[in-house]
Amino acid sequence: MQLYPPTGHTLPHLYGWVTDSATQVVEAANPGRRRSYAMMTTATGATTGSPSEWSATIDRLSFGSAGTLKREEEQVKRLFILSAGNVSPKLWASYPTINTTTTIESPAQAWNALTVGAHTEMTEIDAGKWPSLKCIAAEGALSPSSSTSMLWSRGWPFKPDVVAEGGNGSTDKFGAVVGPGSLRLLTTYHDMTVSPLVETGDTSAAAAEVARLCAHLTTRYPDYWPETIRALVIHGARYTPAMLQSLAKNPSGNDKEGLVRRVGYGAIRADNALNSTTHRPTLILQEKIVPYRKEGSDGRLNKVNMHRLPWPADELLALGGAELQMRVTLSYFIDPNPSQRGWQSKFRYQSHGLRFSVKAATETDEEFGQRINKIEREEAADGDELESMPDPDSGKWLLGSRIRSRGSVHSDVWNGTAAELANKSHLAVFPVGGWWKDWSQAERHGVEVRYCLIVSLEVSEEIAVDLYTPIQTQIVVPATPAVVDISIPTS
Numbered sequence: 001m002q003l004y005p006p007t008g009h010t011l012p013h014l015y016g017w018v019t020d021s022a023t024q025v026v027e028a029a030n031p032g033r034r035r036s037y038a039m040m041t042t043a044t045g046a047t048t049g050s051p052s053e054w055s056a057t058i059d060r061l062s063f064g065s066a067g068t069l070k071r072e073e074e075q076v077k078r079l080f081i082l083s084a085g086n087v088s089p090k091l092w093a094s095y096p097t098i099n100t101t102t103t104i105e106s107p108a109q110a111w112n113a114l115t116v117g118a119h120t121e122m123t124e125i126d127a128g129k130w131p132s133l134k135c136i137a138a139e140g141a142l143s144p145s146s147s148t149s150m151l152w153s154r155g156w157p158f159k160p161d162v163v164a165e166g167g168n169g170s171t172d173k174f175g176a177v178v179g180p181g182s183l184r185l186l187t188t189y190h191d192m193t194v195s196p197l198v199e200t201g202d203t204s205a206a207a208a209e210v211a212r213l214c215a216h217l218t219t220r221y222p223d224y225w226p227e228t229i230r231a232l233v234i235h236g237a238r239y240t241p242a243m244l245q246s247l248a249k250n251p252s253g254n255d256k257e258g259l260v261r262r263v264g265y266g267a268i269r270a271d272n273a274l275n276s277t278t279h280r281p282t283l284i285l286q287e288k289i290v291p292y293r294k295e296g297s298d299g300r301l302n303k304v305n306m307h308r309l310p311w312p313a314d315e316l317l318a319l320g321g322a323e324l325q326m327r328v329t330l331s332y333f334i335d336p337n338p339s340q341r342g343w344q345s346k347f348r349y350q351s352h353g354l355r356f357s358v359k360a361a362t363e364t365d366e367e368f369g370q371r372i373n374k375i376e377r378e379e380a381a382d383g384d385e386l387e388s389m390p391d392p393d394s395g396k397w398l399l400g401s402r403i404r405s406r407g408s409v410h411s412d413v414w415n416g417t418a419a420e421l422a423n424k425s426h427l428a429v430f431p432v433g434g435w436w437k438d439w440s441q442a443e444r445h446g447v448e449v450r451y452c453l454i455v456s457l458e459v460s461e462e463i464a465v466d467l468y469t470p471i472q473t474q475i476v477v478p479a480t481p482a483v484v485d486i487s488i489p490t491s
Contacts, residue, residue, distance in 0.1 A: 015043065015107070016057030023061055023078070034218055036229065037078060038211035040204035042085040042105035049149060049156030051336065051349060055107035058082070059336040062112035062226070063351075077333060077450075079226035080113040081214060083207035084160045085147045092144040092169045092176035095136050099262070100150045104159050109152075111350065111408045112333045114214070114230045115159045118143035118166020118206040119240070119267050122183045125170060130180055133170040140240030142262055144169040144176070145202035149261045157407025158257070160264040161230075162237045164209040167201030213270050220274065225286055228452040231331035234411050235282070235454045236273030237266035256399055265411050278466040282456040283310075283475075291352040291431035294445035299437035304372055304430040309455065311422060312470035319418035324459040326421060329411040330356045330429065332451040337435045351444065352434040354451055355405055358427045360392040361420035372428045393424075418459070429453060 023037065043054065051059070064075030085105030091098045108115045120143045123135045136144045143166040149159045168183035169176055178184070184199040187208075210233060217229050224232070243263050247255050276282045285307065293302045335351035359368040371391070394400055398413040414424075429451060436444035457467055 015054040016052075019054065019107075020057055020061060027076075034222065036081060036211060036214045036218065036226070038081045038207055039107075040083045040207050042083060042108060044085075044105060046103045047106055047109055047152070048103075049109050049152030049159075051109065052106045055110040055113075056336045058107050058110040059112045059334065062110070063333045063335045065335045077226045079214065079229055080110065081207055081211045082108045082110065082113045082115050083203040084108045084115055084117040086145045086202045086204075087147055089145070089169065089176060089178045092136055092178075093171055095144045095169075095176075096142060099142060099144070099146060099148050102147045103151050104147045104149050108159060109149075109156065111157055111336070114210065114233060115161050115264075116203060116207040116210045117148070117160035117163040117262075117264060118146040118201075118203045119163040119243070119263060120166060120168040120183075122165070122168045124182050125180060126182065130170070132172040133177060133180065134172070135183065136169045136171055136176065138242050140242035140267070142243075143167060143202070143206075146206075147203070150258065152261070155406075158260040158264065158403075161234055161409065162210065162264045162266065162268050164206035164268050166203055166206040210268060213268060213273060216270070217273060224284075225450060225452060227331045227333055227450060228284065228286055228454075230409065231329045231411075231452045231454050232273045232284075233268060234265045234331070234409060235327060235329040235456065236269045236271075237264070238269055238272070239263070239266040243267075253400070253403060256403055260399070260403065276456075276468055278468045279461050279463075280456060280458045281468040281471050282454065283471070285453040285455075286450065287429070287453065288448045288450050289354070289429060289431065290446060290448050291354070291434070292437045292445045292447075294440070297440060299440060299445050301431050301433075301437070304428050307427045307429070307453065309425055309427055310471055310474035311425065311457075312467060312474070313422045315465060315467060315470055316418040316422040319459070319463065319465060322418045322459065322463055323415065324418055324421060324457060326358075326414040326416075326424070327411070327454075327456045327458065328356060328358065328414070328427070329409070329454040330354060330451060331409045331454075332449060334408045334434070335436070348433075348435045348438070350408065350434045351436045352449060353408075353432040354410075354429055355401070355432055356410060356427060356429050356453070357391065357401070358393070358414065359424050361416065361423040362392050365426065368426060368428075372430060393420075421457070427453070427455065 058080050062078050062080055064077050085108060087098055087102045119141060120137050121139055123139045125133050125135060145166055165185065167185050169178055170183060181199060184201045185205050186197050187200045189195045189198040213233055214229050217232055246259055287305060289305050290302050292299050332354055337349045357372055396414050396416050404410045404412045436442060459465060459467065
């Protein structure tokens with residue numbers, strides 16, 4: 001669904017206020033209910049990725065901040081699932097170029113929201129009934145309707161975060177067609193007396209599917225934060241073969257960045273988000289950190305949170321050269337800068353920033369500590385940081401620290417051998433700059449913030465190994481106090 005201004009009028013800057021008011025109405029009726037907010041309405045028009053009144057309001061509601069909120073008051077965190085906005089069907093014949101030039105619409109640039117684009121697995125057309133029609137998108141590729149952030153200004157978060165099924169379109173000699181029905185999704189119709197079902201699709205349908213997954217996650221894991229639910233959806237997503245076709249054999253940073261700007265972290269996979277298995281154990285940590293401290297009148301970056309990963313070293317060493325993946329996702333909500341003047345500096349929109357780094361297989365604990373402490377964290381908030389002591393394993397990460405560091409959710413995949421992973425024993429979460437550090441009058445030095453950290457291992461089902469049980473044993477009965485207390489979802 002999209003909002004169109006009346007002819008001759010500009011869009012009013014009241015959508016944030018309306019969203020805020022609607023949220024209050026819903027919560028007043030049942031304030032104790034756990035909920036996620038799904039919104040399929042966007043404002044038409046090109047965006048640059050910079051905040052709008054609407055997206056900033058969603059960031060504020062997600063974080064739980066308000067203009068009169070005092071530090072000691074309990075903050076209510078909220079998860080918003082937003083559709084990315086659609087390419088007009090009239091333009092589908094220009095797929096996929098038109099998707100590159102059609103930008104994600106407001107408020108879907110919100111840092112804290114889970115923004116959803118569309119991909120499709122629907123490619124079946126009845127040739128007997130529709131002999132002249134051909135599918136626009138290949139199986140697993142971006143839907144013709146899905147907008148992207150390919151033209152956004154550099155530095156703002158990559159969107160969408162994930163994609164879900166949004167249906168396909170077709171073409172003949174007369175142009176693009178929405179459908180036929182075999183390329184569209186079904187949903188219930190609002191008037192049962194007219195029809196029980198109706199066709200749907202595009203990023204609105206995709207956002208509804210992601211909202212459904214969030215509801216399942218919230219029901220199964222009632223103690224998980226909104227930041228964690230968002231992280232699980234992203235962590236469970238995977239790139240399809242069609243999505244990866246855009247990458248060269250040795251992809252450049254621009255190639256990887258283009259992949260994330262088109263389809264985020266991939267297509268959602270409910271089973272990955274909901275479950276662990278013996279070949280895919282998933283570890284979840286909900287933790288807090290104080291990003292900044294005050295020294296005199298100046299703000300300073302505070303300490304690093306170091307987590308020891310409970311890997312079953314004996315089992316991994318026994319696998320030797322077997323290839324596996326380690327996937328890491330860090331999710332937190334930022335407090336948006338209340339002054340639009342601060343938005344001129346892309347990293348000062350966020351109250352604080354967090355990053356993660358994993359010990360390299362060839363590093364000692366001491367060398368890893370030195371590398372983390374030498375990271376130029378003051379400059380790292382702009383997403384283009386370079387480490388003064390580079391990660392020796394940087395070539396094994398799919399995206400790398402520069403690309404994965406945009407926004408308030410960071411996810412990446414490391415590929416290597418089981419023997420190498422046995423030595424990757426520690427993961428650090430550390431703060432970078434934000435307006436809380438620099439604006440002393442805001443009195444945010446010493447304030448604690450939350451983050452969710454998810455780490456999973458994935459090894460081929462053809463290998464006879466159980467990684468889940470030895471990890472679970474270490475967590476339930478820690479061998480030493482240094483092992484972090486991480487819960488594992490049951491399968």
